[in-house]
Amino acid sequence: MDQLDEAGDAQLVTMIGRYHEGALAEVYRRHGGAVYGLARKILVNSAEADDVTQDVFLRLWNHPDRFDPSRGSLRSFLLNDSHGRAVDLIRSLNSRRAREEREAHRSPVGVYDLQHRVWDLAVAEEVQRALTSLPPEEREAIELAYFQGHSYVKVAEILGQPEGTIKSRIRNGMRRMRSTLVAVGVQGAE
Amino acid sequence: MTHEEAQELLGAYALDAVDGDERAALERHVSECVRCASELDGLREVAAALGNQGEPASQELWERISARLYDDVDEARVPPIRALELPHAEHSPSRAPTPVSAPVVALRAAMSRRARFGAVVTAVAAALLVGVLSVSLINANNHVSQLTNALNLASHNVVDAALETPGHVTVTLNDAHSVNVAKFVLLNGQGYLVSSQMGTLPTDKTYQLWGIIDHKPISIGLMGNSPHEVSFSVEGARLPTTLAVTIEPAGGSVTPTSPIVASGTISA
Ligand SMILES: [Zn+2]
Numbered sequence: 001m002d003q004l005d006e007a008g009d010a011q012l013v014t015m016i017g018r019y020h021e022g023a024l025a026e027v028y029r030r031h032g033g034a035v036y037g038l039a040r041k042i043l044v045n046s047a048e049a050d051d052v053t054q055d056v057f058l059r060l061w062n063h064p065d066r067f068d069p070s071r072g073s074l075r076s077f078l079l080n081d082s083h084g085r086a087v088d089l090i091r092s093l094n095s096r097r098a099r100e101e102r103e104a105h106r107s108p109v110g111v112y113d114l115q116h117r118v119w120d121l122a123v124a125e126e127v128q129r130a131l132t133s134l135p136p137e138e139r140e141a142i143e144l145a146y147f148q149g150h151s152y153v154k155v156a157e158i159l160g161q162p163e164g165t166i167k168s169r170i171r172n173g174m175r176r177m178r179s180t181l182v183a184v185g186v187q188g189a190e
Numbered sequence: 191m192t193h194e195e196a197q198e199l200l201g202a203y204a205l206d207a208v209d210g211d212e213r214a215a216l217e218r219h220v221s222e223c224v225r226c227a228s229e230l231d232g233l234r235e236v237a238a239a240l241g242n243q244g245e246p247a248s249q250e251l252w253e254r255i256s257a258r259l260y261d262d263v264d265e266a267r268v269p270p271i272r273a274l275e276l277p278h279a280e281h282s283p284s285r286a287p288t289p290v291s292a293p294v295v296a297l298r299a300a301m302s303r304r305a306r307f308g309a310v311v312t313a314v315a316a317a318l319l320v321g322v323l324s325v326s327l328i329n330a331n332n333h334v335s336q337l338t339n340a341l342n343l344a345s346h347n348v349v350d351a352a353l354e355t356p357g358h359v360t361v362t363l364n365d366a367h368s369v370n371v372a373k374f375v376l377l378n379g380q381g382y383l384v385s386s387q388m389g390t391l392p393t394d395k396t397y398q399l400w401g402i403i404d405h406k407p408i409s410i411g412l413m414g415n416s417p418h419e420v421s422f423s424v425e426g427a428r429l430p431t432t433l434a435v436t437i438e439p440a441g442g443s444v445t446p447t448s449p450i451v452a453s454g455t456i457s458a
Binding site: 131 | 205252254442
């Protein structure tokens with residue numbers, strides 16, 4: 001399966017369009033951990049994170065045409081899908097959800113190649129730096145929305161601020177992050 | 191929603207933090223406004239970067255996902271269903287493996303003869319509709335994965351032991367001339383290649399093994415271009431009735447793209 005190793009993400013998605021199972025397996029190998037990691041960070045519960053990850057990959061399998069390579073990387077597309085699903089889940093479930101549980105034993109699939117791993121770590125570092133350099137009130141609003149899965153209306157309620165203020169803080173913070181990341185050469189998740 | 195209102199909301203929307211009617215109105219605007227759509231793409235990349243933590247994916251979860259792949263398949267993406275008449279292979283369960291003097295020639299002859307039965311071949315290929323397959327019946331992590339790495343040096347002992355264990359089933363695969371091409375032994379859901387007369391293929395080709403369930407081929411896996419040590423597992427409520435082999439591009443195929451070069455029925 002050397003060809004799959006070397007295929008670009010967009011090429012793999014085209015193959016998935018023809019029901020090439022190996023291509024989906026390769027996409028999973030490259031991005032499955034990140035998709036799962038984000039869902040777990042938001043949901044805390046690993047069984048729910050499994051469900052979200054499964055949904056994301058089955059959706060890619062059944063609707064590969066939803067991915068448009070001209071609009072961003074496949075990793076970003078899958079992460080945004082994972083985030084959207086995790087947030088839907090967190091808002092639909094009541095607060096009595098188990099917020100933590102023992103992590104089941106998980107064996108890594110294949111070898112996560114060093115090049116991607118190093119890139120991920122470098123990106124994560126730049127992103128963390130960009131986030132930390134934001135004015136604290138912008139950072140707080142973004143983190144409450146993104147990592148806790150709250151709507152901006154809910155964030156306003158939590159912080160006791162007008163909705164318009166929160167909207168602006170998020171917008172300004174996100175734009176600032178965008179220009180910082182572009183400046184350091186991180187266009188998004190590769 | 192005006193462009194200005196949309197601009198205010200794009201950041202929150204990129205974080206999935208806009209709900210209800212407001213969300214729907216924003217999505218309508220973005221679908222018609224190139225500037226908002228373009229800005230949103232950039233903000234979505236930032237959102238993804240926030241959530242991007244590299245870590246290895248789990249094997250267990252992949253097994254769960256791959257078992258569900260054909261639950262909900264869009265039939266528009268696959269060829270229309272055609273009636274399938276599988277070629278009936280000679281079945282001779284008690285026959286000892288027959289030495290074949292010129293296996294490569296025999297295979298080639300089989301293929302060219304198949305070519306004359308183009309209509310049958312096309313029907314077979316077209317009917318290999320993935321949409322109705324239930325791949326979960328066969329437990330392979332990735333059904334187009336290589337099978338040849340599964341065995342270690344003890345493989346011959348494993349195969350010999352299986353052949354000596356009561357309850358094993360041997361499956362003889364014959365080509366179109368009823369010439370024995372390969373023999374497998376099945377025991378407790380595991381299958382092993384016992385002997386092979388399959389000739390070496392160019393490196394950009396592979397032999398691919400299929401299990402037929404309800405007249406539909408389901409990929410069991412790839413055997414490489416020169417099969418020697420092959421093992422696989424077959425389990426589930428319904429087992430394949432037939433094993434079949436095709437020659438595919440080296441990466442394997444989800445459905446057979448070439449005629450079956452050898453097949454044999456499985457009888458308990
Ligand atoms: Zn606009």
